[in-house]
Amino acid sequence: MDELSTFCNELKGIMGNSTELSIEKARKIVQSLNEFLYARYPDIGTTNVLDAAYDYISDFHKYWERHYKEILNVRIDDSNCEKVADALHLVFQKTNGHAFSQVWDTCGLRPEDVCRVRLFTANQDFRGSRAFSELAEIFRDDDTIFDEDKIIRDPAGFINDLGLSDLSQNDKRETYALKIAEFVKARNVSPYELISCFNNNVYDLRNALINCVSSGYGNKKADMFVRDMVVLNIWTNVVGFEKIDVASDVNTIKVALKTGVLKTSIPLVSSFLDIFCYQYGYMDEMNAKAWRRVWEIWNEKFPTECVQSPCLMDYFVYEVIGKQFCKESLAVYKCDTYDHSFKWHSARISTCRICHKEGRKGFTATCIKKVMPCCDPDGAIAILQSKYVLKLPQNEKMEECPFKNVCDSNNARNLQPPKSISILGQTGWTTAYSNKGCGGGGLMA
Template identity: 30%
Template structure:
C-alpha cells in the first residue's frame, strides 16, 4: 500500500523538490484530502464546479499538448494505399458500409431510412441482432414517413424500441425524431433525398443545413456519416464539397489514432472524472478528425494513388475493420492488424477519453459542494 505521504514525496521529487515531509501519514492525509477536495469539488462561483475546472478550461490545451505526427500519417497512408489499390488482397477488411437486399426500395426510401437511423446512430448498433431497418421499411413504412410521424408521434417509440434505443437518452431521441420530421416536411417535401437538390448539390451546404443550429439530432459527425453513405450507396451523385467531409471521431477512430502515434501526447489522457466539462474530450475529438484528414492529405501525395475523394470514405475501414475488429479496448489483435508495423510498442495500450459531461445525462452538476463539505453524486 502506498501512503498519501509517500505519494506526495514522490510527486515533489518529480517536480524537482527533494524533501521529506516532517509529519506523520495521517496528518498529511487529512491536510491533503481536505485541500484536494477544496480544489477539485468546492465551488467558488456558479459557473464552475471548482477552481480546478476553471483552470482546466484555460490550460487544458497547453497541458495535453496534442499534436499530429505527419511521419506516422504518411506511413498509415502508404498502408491504406495498398489496401485501396488491391482490396481483393485484403478480404478480411471492409472498406465501406453496404446495404444488402434493397429489393423494393427506391432511392427516396433508402435516404429517409438512413436519415432517421443516422440520428440514432450513437451508443447503439442499429444493425445489432440481425436488424435491417431498410427492409423494415417494407413492413413499417410509417416509421420513416415524416407526415405520419408528426400526425402520430407514438410511432417514434415503436421505432426506437425496434432499434433498442429507448434507454440511452430516450427523451432526446423522441424529440429529435419529431423535430427531424417537421424539418423534412418544411424544407424538402418530406424526402431526405431532396436535401442535395435544395442545397445546389453542395455537400458542405447539406451538412450545414442539417447540423448547424438545429436540434434534430444531427451533429456534424452524424451529418458526415449520413452524407458519406448517400455517396457510397450511389443515392446521391456530386463531388461539390466532398473533400470537406471528415472521418467521424468516435471511440474506435480515436483509439487507432492514439495507438498508431498519429496523435502524439505528453502523457496518457486523464480519466473522465477530471474532465466533466469535456474540454479534453472535445479537443481529442477535433484532433482526431484533423489527424485522419492529415493521413488523407499525405495519401494524395503518393504517385498514382487510389485515395478516395473524401476523408469520410476512410471511416469504415478505420472504425469497423481496424478499430472494432483488431484494435479493441481490452483485447488487441496486433499481429493480425494491417497497421501492426506502424504502431509504436509503447503506445499500444493507450485508451481514448470518455465523455461524462456536466451537460449530459450523468448529473455532474450535483458533484460540486461548498465549504461545508459533503455533497457529490449519488445513485
C-alpha cells in the same frame, strides 16, 4: 494567481520543510486535494453545458476549462501521418480498394426509401437504437410512419412506431424527430431530393444538417449520413465529398494515439478530471483533422490509388483496425499438467491443444494472459481468425496489422483514448456536487 497555482502553494504551505507527512498534515492535504478537485463554494461561477449554466464542480474544473488545450498540447505528426498513409496505400493495392468500400445491406429498399429511413432515424442512434434491418421491416409494413407531415403532427407517435419509446430520453428523441422532419418540409422536397436543393454539394447539405438546431445531427452523424448516401450510390455526381471527415470515435482516436498521428504532451486525463468533456471534444476535433492529414498525404503521393474522401477510411480504420486488430485477442495458455504453453485466438477454450495433438486427450490448460497480436511474434494466429480476414480471398489475406511497423517505431502502444462522462441521468455528474466544508458528493453506481 490561477487556481492550480493557489492549490499547489497551499500544499507547499502544509508541507513546510518536512519531507514525510505527519498524520495532522496528511489530513490537511487530503482535505485540500478533495476540495480542489471536487468541492464548489457559493461564488465559484458557472459554465455552459447543453445550453444551460451549471456551477463548476470545483476549482480544478474551472482551471481546466481555461487551460486544457495548452496542458494537453495536441499535435498532428506529419511524419507518422505519412507512414500511416503509406500503410493504407499498401492495403488499397493489395485489396484493389475493397478494404475501403464496405457497404451495409439496404435490405431491398429502394434508394429513395433508404435515404428517407436513414435521414429520419440516424439522429435517434444514441443509448440504444434499431438496426437498419429492423427499420426496413417497419418501413415495409407501413411506410406512412416515415412521412414528414405525419412526423410533424405526432413526433411521439413516430418514436413509438419505431419501438424506441422504452429507451431513455424520449423528450430529446421527439425533438430530434420533429426538427429533422421540419428541415425536409421547409424545402418542399423528399429526403432523396434534398441534395438538389444544395446543387449536389454534399458538404453544404452536411453543414445545413449540423446547423439545424436540436435535430440531433452533429458533425459525426451528418458526416456518416452523407457518406452512406454516396457510398450506396443513392446520390451520384456529387461535389464536396472530399470535405467529409472520418467519423471520430474512441476507436479511431485509439489508433491515432498508438500510431502517433496524434500526439499529446501528457497521457490523457481521466474523465473524472474532464467532467465537462473539454478534453474529449478537443481530441475528437483533432482526431478528424489528423485522419484528414493522413488522407491528404496519401492522395498527394498516390492519387490514382486512394479513396475519394477521408470519410472512406472509416470502415477500415474503425471497424477492422480499431475493433478487430488493435485489441488483446491473442491468448497465451499454459498446460495445467505439463510444462508447455501455446497460443490461440480465443480465450474461451479449456483443452490443452499440445496434449491433445500428442494423443493425451482431455488434459486442460489455463489462459494466463491476453496480448495484442502486433506485440507477439505469433500474432498471425489471431489476425487470421479475425472477422475481416476470415472473409478475405486467399491472396488478399493479411497476417499482421498493417500499422504494426508504425506503432513499433512510435512506441506508444499503451496509450488509451479518452472517455466521456454522462451529464444527466442517474449516474450523471449533475448529481455529484459537494460543497466546501460539507464533505460527501461524488457518484454512486
